Amino acid sequence: KRQKLCNDFTFNFCLFSFIFSSFHYKDIMKLQLLNIFIACTFCISCSQKPVKTERIQVSPKVLTDSLFIKSAASFICIGDYLVLQDPRQVSNFIKIYDTKGHFVSEVGQIGNGPEEFILPECIPFGENKFLTWNRYGTFQTAVSSSENQFKQEFRSFNVFNGKNQSIQLCKNGNFITYDPTKDHVITLYSPDGKEIASAGKLPFSSDIANREHFYSGKIVYNHENQILLLYLEVLPYAATFKVTSSNISLLNERTFGNPEYIINGDQMQVKEGGKNCLVGCCLTEDFIISIMNDPDYTGNDKSQTSPKRHTVGVYDYDFNLVKIVNLGMPRYNLAASGKDNTFYAIVQNPENSIIEIEL
DSSP: HHHHHHHHHHHHHHHHHHHGSSSOHHHHHHHHHHHHHHHHHHHHHSSOOOOOOOEOOOOOEEESSOOOSSSSEEEEEETEEEEEOOOOSSSSEEEETTTTTTTTEEEEEEESSTTBSEEEEEEEETTEEEEEEOOOOOOOOEEEEEEETOEEEEETTTSSSSSOOOEOTTTOOOOOEEOOSSSSSSEETTSSOOOOEEEEOOOSSSOOTTTTHOOOOOEEEETTHHHHHHHHSOOOEEEEEESSOOOOEEEEEEOOOOOOOOETTTTTSSSSTTTTTTOOOOSSOOEEEOOOOOOOOOOOOSSSTGGOOOOOOEEEEOOOOOEEEESSSSSEEEEEOOSSSEEEEESSSSEEEEEEEEE
16 A cells, blocks of 8 residues: 555656646746655655564463374464374374364374385365375375375375475465575476476575575465465575466565675585574464564573573564564474464473464
């Protein structure tokens, strides 16, 4: 709305100047001064005002306090279900709960067999469905659905070829991928591997030798508003895109702070990898939620249960930090459906638990 007002004003201002261009010279000078004054005043009002960050303390709703896991590598929400994976458990490493906290099922095997995974990742695959893909080895995939009690159905997609670091799915079944070795890092593919569209150019050198490491990142997609978030893990950069079934367009991008890096020839050196980066993000209706250490914590506790690890950052889709939310307990993973401003977290309370937070 602010941008539209500015654009409308620019048009009217030019029209106003043109109409009065035939007036007497002295009158023109007066009008020009008046125009300049009005333009400066309006442009100042059109500039983006800083957003004040609100600090809030919440009392989350505990959904379950009996997660028998060693760690959670990923955590997603698929409609009425929450899916987490613990690859440190060889058998049944994927755990499924409903959004009320009730245990539903467990599937998946870790290993080198034909229907086993080495380094798996789970992503939403439609309403009450998820897809597990293998990042290495055979690049095999398995679809699990509430319709078949979440039994795995192994399928083949040409998109899974070992080149893509992160993958998401559009509503119509097309895949969105992030590949930092490409000039346009975000690509839209059909299930048979045909490229439909691409976009997204990182604001860093394209000629370094190890782009896969320094530009490693994740993408998260909100099916409800069709917004895709890309966030890097070594350099503090993030971007949002509008991704439909046939098109990708950049919405916004942000470099957080001034990343300190040196490029010598084709080699990059980063002084503090991961500093100021967004971490473990999920998308709600209006916000980007990121794991964030409490910037106001002044204690010396550096443990995994430190009070500085009780907070998450809440950004709007313009990357303004609007809230710092204290959950009152250490948080490890975040998930959201995107339909509203509710999100879920795996926390230590004092055992591993799932909590629900409504913003």
